[in-house]
Amino acid sequence: MSQEIEIGRGKRGRRAYGLDDIAVVPARRTRDPKDVDLSWQIDAYRFELPFIAAPMDSVMSPATAIALGRLGGLGVLDLEGLWTRYEDPQPLLDEISRLDRASATARMQEIYSEPIKPELITARIEEIRDAGVTVAAALSPARTLEHWNTVVEAGVELFVIRGTTVSAEHVSSGDGTLNLKQFIYELDVPVIVGGAATYTTALHLMRTGAAGVLVGFGGGASSTTHRTLGIRVPMATAIADIHAARRDYMDESGGRYVHVIADGGLGNSGDIVKAFAMGADAVMLGTALARADEAPGRGSHWGAEAHHVQMPRGHKVELGTVGPLEQVLQGPGHTAIGEVNIAGALRRAMATSGYLELKEFQRVDVVVSPESDKRKLA
Template identity: 45%
Template sequence: MVVVQSTVTTARHMSRSYRGLIFSEMVSSLKVPVVVGNCVTYSVAQELMETGIDGILVGVGPGAACTTREVVGVGVPQVTATLECAAAREDYFRRTGRYVSVITDGGIRTGGDFCKAIASGADGVMLGTPFAQAEEAPGHGYNWGMANPHPELPRGTRIKVGTKGTLQQILYGPTSKTDGTQNLIGALRVAMGMCGAYTVKDLHKAEMVVAPSIKTEGKYFQMSD
């Protein structure tokens, strides 16, 4: 699999200085799945899917260590962004017969976050903080934003997320914690059972009530000094 990721990705890159990466050419030249991101809107998701990619990353600014929303004022609440891109996927699939996976990237800290992302239409999630909290993680309880080392405009910070347990405990349990930071897979199974969903596609059909998010969405660790 090849993953092409930037803060915001577009299928219509224009530059006077160099020729940007053309996704359609890249996809046709490779024999492995190509995933690109990130985006947060229906229209951009549709444009990217038209290039022939296999998966799309969703999210601008919700990550625990990301400061994009503070630095440039751009971002969309993660559930809203996932719903938008999932709607684009469904319409694209009905029109072409090609299914493009939607991957929610950022803001997934607990089992509840994980379950809401899937219910919003995601086929999978990109995890940062949960992995950084594993005993096996090389950061020893710290996490860095993806754009933190940008030479001109850093859009990330170093945060202390602590160590919650082994990777096995975080993903599969067992756990005695009640804050949802361990046994993420178990949380998804229970949520699916509570919603009457036998498969992930069934959970996509769950009824949802979407409320406006607070400004600090996903920024728990930036506030806990």
């Protein structure tokens, strides 16, 4: 049955669903949440929790990446952020957190105009590596050719190439061409790439040899990409489409498994649960972790899009803090709105649905209930 609908006589489009539009259906069998296994492994690296911190200055510093790693998750440091531009960026992070919304963009553009320093890339990666946790760091496609050698020599273990949209071949008239297939083939570390929003784009990215594909483009609370560029990813449909691309790529490649990682719009535990139900292997979290006491943004949250030199498509938002990072991940919870104990919520949802492992939970039944959006706005 076709999902296309007629928008007008000259245009048709697919009906797509966001995570608000779906709900998980409990099964006849339930499990004990204590028996649920949330572990996740990509390449040679195993994690007790399937949570990846988004490479955003308001979320990750070297210290918080280490803390998250010790708690069982994976922190990803933004190598185009303030930690690679300034020896001590904390005063500037504190200043940004105090800026009002009207003046924040212009001031952030000034702060982020400081050049990236290769020696600071090396120092930050070494700091995380010396702590004994898995080292992951991110660059945009436009900066990858410039800095990848420094990153690899410093000892990164998982390389993330993250942008609004990422294709198998990034072409720039001024900075050369990033051919991901060639780049990944020649690199000696696993690479996670994204964002991708469609079956075809994801399939092409999987064929480059990527270990994981990011679904979405970090379009959460701080993003205005929909308003400025007209681009939006209805996440439930996007994850399901790319889950199908992974299935087909496994048949094509003779069994090679590429991880599907949901990235964006996962600000509460219910959305995180539904991302796994739609086919994600792991989730990349920004807003959810920016609320931790240890987050560098001190309860403020922003992404790289908020200080883009020519086309800002995000803004600084005030989230507040809800507790220490460990409490955000493991509880105990003290509110009923899905901000604290996100691992506990995932365990309980899986147990209520009768599943003990994440890959099994991808088969859970869901229903479509788009009227939930109307109730939220009422």
